[in-house]
Amino acid sequence: MATIRDVAREAGVSTATVSRVYNGSSLVTESTTQLVMEVAARLDYWPNSAARSLITNRTYTLGVVLPDLFNEFFSEIIRGIDHAARARRYQIILSCFHDDSRELIAMAKSMRGRIDGLIAMAPDAGSAKVIANISRHFPVVLLNPGFQTKDCSAVSIANYDGARALTRHLLECGHQRIAIVKGPARNVDAEERLRGYRDALSDAGVNSDPSMEILGDFRQESGEQICADILRIRPRPDAVFATNDYMAIGLQSALLAHGVRVPEDIAIAGFDDISLAGYVNPSLTTVGIDAYGLGAKAVRRWFSDSGAGGARTQQEILPARLIVRHSCGGSRIDRISEEHQSNEQSGGSS
Amino acid sequence: MATIRDVAREAGVSTATVSRVYNGSSLVTESTTQLVMEVAARLDYWPNSAARSLITNRTYTLGVVLPDLFNEFFSEIIRGIDHAARARRYQIILSCFHDDSRELIAMAKSMRGRIDGLIAMAPDAGSAKVIANISRHFPVVLLNPGFQTKDCSAVSIANYDGARALTRHLLECGHQRIAIVKGPARNVDAEERLRGYRDALSDAGVNSDPSMEILGDFRQESGEQICADILRIRPRPDAVFATNDYMAIGLQSALLAHGVRVPEDIAIAGFDDISLAGYVNPSLTTVGIDAYGLGAKAVRRWFSDSGAGGARTQQEILPARLIVRHSCGGSRIDRISEEHQSNEQSGGSS
DNA sequence: AGCGGGGATGTAAACGTTTGCACAAGGATG
DNA sequence: CATCCTTGTGCAAACGTTTACATCCCCGCT
Numbered sequence: 159m160a161t162i163r164d165v166a167r168e169a170g171v172s173t174a175t176v177s178r179v180y181n182g183s184s185l186v187t188e189s190t191t192q193l194v195m196e197v198a199a200r201l202d203y204w205p206n207s208a209a210r211s212l213i214t215n216r217t218y219t220l221g222v223v224l225p226d227l228f229n230e231f232f233s234e235i236i237r238g239i240d241h242a243a244r245a246r247r248y249q250i251i252l253s254c255f256h257d258d259s260r261e262l263i264a265m266a267k268s269m270r271g272r273i274d275g276l277i278a279m280a281p282d283a284g285s286a287k288v289i290a291n292i293s294r295h296f297p298v299v300l301l302n303p304g305f306q307t308k309d310c311s312a313v314s315i316a317n318y319d320g321a322r323a324l325t326r327h328l329l330e331c332g333h334q335r336i337a338i339v340k341g342p343a344r345n346v347d348a349e350e351r352l353r354g355y356r357d358a359l360s361d362a363g364v365n366s367d368p369s370m371e372i373l374g375d376f377r378q379e380s381g382e383q384i385c386a387d388i389l390r391i392r393p394r395p396d397a398v399f400a401t402n403d404y405m406a407i408g409l410q411s412a413l414l415a416h417g418v419r420v421p422e423d424i425a426i427a428g429f430d431d432i433s434l435a436g437y438v439n440p441s442l443t444t445v446g447i448d449a450y451g452l453g454a455k456a457v458r459r460w461f462s463d464s465g466a467g468g469a470r471t472q473q474e475i476l477p478a479r480l481i482v483r484h485s486c487g488g489s490r491i492d493r494i495s496e497e498h499q500s501n502e503q504s505g506g507s508s
Numbered sequence: 509m510a511t512i513r514d515v516a517r518e519a520g521v522s523t524a525t526v527s528r529v530y531n532g533s534s535l536v537t538e539s540t541t542q543l544v545m546e547v548a549a550r551l552d553y554w555p556n557s558a559a560r561s562l563i564t565n566r567t568y569t570l571g572v573v574l575p576d577l578f579n580e581f582f583s584e585i586i587r588g589i590d591h592a593a594r595a596r597r598y599q600i601i602l603s604c605f606h607d608d609s610r611e612l613i614a615m616a617k618s619m620r621g622r623i624d625g626l627i628a629m630a631p632d633a634g635s636a637k638v639i640a641n642i643s644r645h646f647p648v649v650l651l652n653p654g655f656q657t658k659d660c661s662a663v664s665i666a667n668y669d670g671a672r673a674l675t676r677h678l679l680e681c682g683h684q685r686i687a688i689v690k691g692p693a694r695n696v697d698a699e700e701r702l703r704g705y706r707d708a709l710s711d712a713g714v715n716s717d718p719s720m721e722i723l724g725d726f727r728q729e730s731g732e733q734i735c736a737d738i739l740r741i742r743p744r745p746d747a748v749f750a751t752n753d754y755m756a757i758g759l760q761s762a763l764l765a766h767g768v769r770v771p772e773d774i775a776i777a778g779f780d781d782i783s784l785a786g787y788v789n790p791s792l793t794t795v796g797i798d799a800y801g802l803g804a805k806a807v808r809r810w811f812s813d814s815g816a817g818g819a820r821t822q823q824e825i826l827p828a829r830l831i832v833r834h835s836c837g838g839s840r841i842d843r844i845s846e847e848h849q850s851n852e853q854s855g856g857s858s
Numbered sequence: 859a860g861c862g863g864g865g866a867t868g869t870a871a872a873c874g875t876t877t878g879c880a881c882a883a884g885g886a887t888g
Numbered sequence: 889c890a891t892c893c894t895t896g897t898g899c900a901a902a903c904g905t906t907t908a909c910a911t912c913c914c915c916g917c918t
Contacts, residue, residue: 159645161873161874161875162874162875162876163874163875171897171898172897172898172899173874173875173876173898174876174877174897174898174899174900175896175897175898177875177876177877178876178877178896178897180875181876185895185896185897186896186897187895187896187897190896190897202641202644202645204617204620204645205617205620205621205874205875206562206620206621206873206874206875207618207619207620207621207622207875208558208559208561208562208567208621208622208873208874208875209558209562209621209873209874209875209876209903210621210874210875210876211558211875211903212556212558212559212562212873212874212875212876212903212904212905213874213875213876213877213902213903213904214875214876214877214903215903217558219601219622226587226590228583228584228586228587229580229583229783230579230580230583232583233578233579233580233582233583233586234578236578236583236586236602237576237578237604240576240602240603240604244603244604249601249602249603249618249619250601250602250603251569251599251600251601251602252586252590252599252600252601252602253590253594253599253600254587254590254594267554267555268557268599269557269599270554270555270556270557271555271556271557271558271559271560271904271905272557272558272567272569272622291552294552295509295552295554377783378783378784378787382787404783404784407784407787408787410787411786411787411788411789414789433579433727433728433754434728434754434757434784434788436761437728437732437757437758437760437761437788438761438784438787438788438789439761439764439788439789511903511904511905512904512905512906513904513905521867521868522867522868522869523868523904523905523906524867524868524869524870524906524907525866525867525868527905527906527907528866528867528906528907530905531906535865535866535867536866536867537865537866537867540866540867555904555905556903556904556905557905558903558904558905559873559903559904559905559906560904560905560906561873561905562873562874562875562903562904562905562906563872563873563904563905563906563907564873564905564906564907565873621874621875
C-alpha cells in the first residue's frame, strides 16, 4: 500500500506538501496540486486515518452504544444518528451490549482513540458512575437515561407522559379494568411507561392491581403468549395497554384467534407507533414517538456540546403523541406534551 | 489524558513493560503486572487504539456499508453482523450510502486505517470496478451483489428462487392474472425478485404483461398508494405479489378499506417474512429469508477469507423459504432451495 | 569459581501522518 | 539597491503505541 512518502518521492515533493494538498491548504500551487493528485491516483494512495487522527486528535467518528434489541425502534434511532452524523461528515461506530455496565465501559475503552464522542443508551441507573467516568474521556450524550446526571447531556422520549396520557385515554373511553403488559425488567423505557400507567390510574382513583401487571419482553411472540394470562384474569380486564406495539399486535392477533373481539370485548393499546400499527386490523391505538428524531437530536446535541463553551449537561425531552385509531374505540387524535415540542426539523421518520 | 508513558513513569517501569502487561505477555512478573495495573487504574489510563493499530496494522474493526433503507430487513442484517463480529471481538463501523458508487469508494477510502475489511451491499452492477479497487486495499465480502465478481466473496439471498417459487404457488392456487409491485429501480433485490416472477410466469406459459408491473419503493405507504393502480387494471388481477412485506401489508390494508376481500377477491403475497407478517389479518403468505443469517454469514465468510490461504472468492447463497399463510388461500408450508441449505448454525433471528 | 542460559526488563526504532518553523525566491517598497 | 513581505516548499519533531534487540541478573551446572 502506498504511503504519503511514496507519493512525495514519486512526485518529487516533500510529504508536507502532499499532506497540504490532501488537507486543502491554500498555500499549494495549482500545478503542484495537480501533480500530486495525479501521482496519488496512479499509486492508488489512500490516506491512513489512524495515523492522521493520532496526530490531529480528531477522528470524525462517533461511538454508538445501544442495547441489543433490534426492532424498528432501534433501527430508526440508528437511522437518525447516521443521518445527522453524515450531515456533519462524521462516521459512526456501532456496538451493542447486553446488560452490564462493565460491558459498557469496556466498549467505551476499546473505542478510545477511534471516536471523538459517544451516544449511548445507558443500561440502568447503576451505570451512572460509569457514565461519569466515560465522560471524562470524551463528550457523551445519553439516550433515555433512567437517572438524573450532571455529567453529560441527555435526550429522552416522553415515555412517562405518553403512557400516562394513553392510560387516561383508556379511562376516558370508559374502560375500568386496564391491564398492562410490561417490558423487560430493568429496561428504562419499560419502567417509565409502567410508572405513567400507574400514576394515571391513581389520578383517576383506581388502585393499581399487581395481578393486572404482566411481564413481557417487547417482542411480538411475548404478546401472543400472554394472551392466555390475560384471559385468565378474573374479573376479565376490558382493556390492555401493551407497552410496545410489537407485543400489542401479537396479543391482538392471539385474542382475535380466541374469538375475543377487539375493541368490543377487550380494547388494546400499544406504544411506539411502528410503521405497521395503522395497517393491522383493527388499527392500533398507540403513542407515537419519534425514534429517528431521538437519534438525530442526540447527535446535534453532541455537536453543540463539543463546540466552544458547550454546556454538556443539557437535558431534552422529545414529546410523545397519542394516536387514537380503532383498537380502543374512539377516533380522536390528540397531542400531548406540546410544551416540550421543539421547533427543530424532526427529519421526518415515517 | 494519561498515556502509556505516564503510567510507565509513575510505576517506575518502561513503556515496553506497560505495553506487555496490556497485551498479556507471559514475560512479565506477577508483581510488576499488579503494580502497572494499579497505577493505570489510578491514572485512569485508556490505551489509544489509533496508535496501537497504526503500528500493528490491525484494527479489529469491520466496515459495514449498506443502502440507506432502514426497515426490519436491514436491522436484522446489522444485528447478524454485529453478533458475528462481536463473537470474534471485532467492532463495526457503519455507513449508509444513497446510490452512487462514487460515494461507496469515498466511504471505503475514509475508512482506510480504521478497518481490517469491509462488508458491503453494492449499489449496482456498475460498481464492480469500484469493488475490485477496494478489495485491493482490504478483504471485502459483498451482500447480495447483482453481478458476478472474481474480486471478492459474496453472500446472497435466494431472491430469484424465492420469487419464482412464490409466483408458482400463486399459479397453483389457481390465480391467472398475477400483478407485481416492484421495488425501487436499480435495487438488486428488487430486480432479482422481478426476474423470478417473470420466469415463473413464462414457465407456466403466461406472458408477462407490463401493465401488471407496478413500481413501488419498499415502504408500506407505497403499497397503500398503489391500491388505486391495482384496481384500475382491466381485467382486474386476481393476485398481487408485492416484492416486500411492508408494501404487501400496506396494499392489503388499503384493499380491505375499499371493500375488496383478501384473498377471495384478490390474493396478496409478500416477501421477507417480517416479524409481523403472521399477525396481520389475513396473515400474509410470503417468502422467509434469513436476514440475520445473511449478515452473520458474511462476517464468518470474511474471517475465513482473511485467514491464511483464504479463498476470497467464495459465493454463497442463503435459501429462501415459501411461507404459506392465509392471504392467498391454501395452508401448505413448503421449503425451497433446500439444496442450498447450509449446515451452519443460522444464529436464529426471530 | 566460572560459565551458560533463560527470564524480566529496558532502549529505541518504527508505524503514517500533521504542522511549527526555517528557508528560498521573487516582488514591492523605501 | 537594500529591505521587507509574501508565497510556496522542505525539515523534522511530534502523536501513542508495539516489538526486535540488547542488557542485566540470577540460578544451576560443571
